Structure formats: structure tokens, C-alpha cells
């Protein structure tokens with residue numbers, strides 16, 4: 001291996017559900033590629049719409065000791081003992097992580113949304129209004145997982161119970177304050193302008209500062225529309241298909257389409273990229 005190639009390192013940023021995690025939330029089939037990345041010292045950044053509290057346990061299981069990107073790019077959390085925290089602006093702490101919110105904080109979002117509700121009488125409720133029991137009922141999560149899902153810093157899922165006309169009104173009033181309302185499956189997610197691509201950029205900036213002699217080659221892995229910007233920001237985009245084929249087509253120079261859905265496809269596509277770059 002030449003000196004030049006030994007200075008190259010992959011920085012992998014991956015979506016979880018439908019990408020690294022199968023429908024049964026298992027990553028076992030990605031074990032070979034995960035070990036290969038670990039052996040080469042390539043950082044693996046988990047980037048999800050899940051909360052930090054939901055992701056922490058998975059990071060432990062995966063032996064991932066790197067920043068976590070939670071709430072669709074809204075939260076960037078760095079483990080305190082990695083030596084990387086000196087490089088970032090810490091705005092808060094969550095256990096063993098220092099974290100920053102990117103864009104708007106949930107407190108700000110709630111103050112605006114709840115203010116509008118109080119003044120205009122809009123009918124909606126969200127995670128901030130509910131006990132863990134209600135979150136469990138509405139999401140189908142277990143009670144303990146519902147509590148982890150309630151621990152939010154940058155986004156608020158709500159259920160709308162008013163007319164469509166009133167919703168359009170509410171949405172524009174939020175937009176004036178820079179708050180987006182994105183329809184997910186069941187919930188409407190109130191959030192700032194942050195995006196999963198911001199998580200990739202934050203991670204890259206951090207590693208570039210910490211290891212300036214390394215040429216980082218970023219790899220984005222995802223399966224859905226909310227991963228597209230992240231994949232198009234990466235040097236190499238890996239698309240994980242669904243059972244009926246790929247659901248996204250990133251508009252970028254280097255795209256690898258995994259041959260299989262979920263963790264098995266993740267494993268094969270990552271091994272292909274790893275074999276090419278080391």
C-alpha cells in the first residue's frame with residue numbers, strides 16, 4: 001500500500017431503518033462489513049430520524065464509538081471520551097455525549113406551535129402533550145421505548161385533529177418562524193431546516209479538524225427520500241433497495257446500488273466499497 005492510499009480513510013454515514021437495520025431491527029447480517037470498517041479504523045456515523053436516547057443503546061450494541069446524528073439532522077451528538085468534543089461547539093450534554101442542535105431547538109418549536117394553538121384554537125396534540133402511555137399507544141412502541149422516543153431536542157411529532165383549511169393556515173404561520181411541517185406516516189413532524197445531509201457535513205468537519213492529514217472519502221447509505229440529500233452530499237452514495245427495488249436514485253457521480261434489501265445488502269455494498277478503497 002502506498003503512502004498516499006494509507007492517508008485515505010472512509011467515513012461512513014448510514015441511515016438505520018431499512019438500511020443497516022432489517023424490518024426485525026436486526027443488523028446481524030451486516031456483521032462482516034461492520035468488522036471490516038472497525039479493523040480499518042473507518043468511523044461509522046449512525047444518522048436517523050430516531051432520538052438520541054433511542055440510538056444510544058444501538059451504538060453500544062454495534063460498538064460504534066463515533067458521533068450520532070439524531071432527529072433527521074437536528075441533533076449532532078459526540079461521545080465525550082473520543083477527543084473529538086474539543087472540536088465542536090457544545091451546547092448541552094446527554095449522559096456521555098456532548099450535543100448541539102442544528103437549526104431550531106424543540107423548545108422554540110413548541111413555544112411557537114403551542115402559542116398558535118392557544119391563540120387560534122387549533123386542534124392538535126403531540127409528544128410534548130402526552131404521557132408515555134399515550135406515545136406507546138399512538139406509535140405502537142413499548143412503554144420503555146416510548147419514553148426514549150419522548151426525549152427530543154429538535155423535532156416534535158404531532159397528530160392533527162382539525163380541518164385541512166386550518167392546517168394550511170397553521171403550516172404557513174409556522175413557516176414564517178422557519179418551522180417546517182413534514183408529513184410522515186402517521187405523524188406530522190415539526191422541525192427546523194436541518195436535514196440528514198447536515199449530519200454528514202458536521203461529522204466530516206469534525207474528523208477533518210481532528211485528523212487533518214487524512215483524506216476523507218465520505219460514503220452515505222440510505223433507502224428513502226429523506227436520505228437523498230445525505231447521499232448526494234457524500235462522495236459515494238449507497239442505495240439500499242426495498243423488496244420491490246430501489247426507491248431513490250441519487251443525482252451524484254458515484255452511486256452503488258446494493259443487491260439486496262436491509263442489512264444483507266448493506267453488508268455486500270459496503271464490502272465492495274471497502275475492497276476498492278483499501
Ligand SMILES: [Mg+2]
Pocket residue numbers: 015016017018019222223224
Ligand atoms: Mg430508512
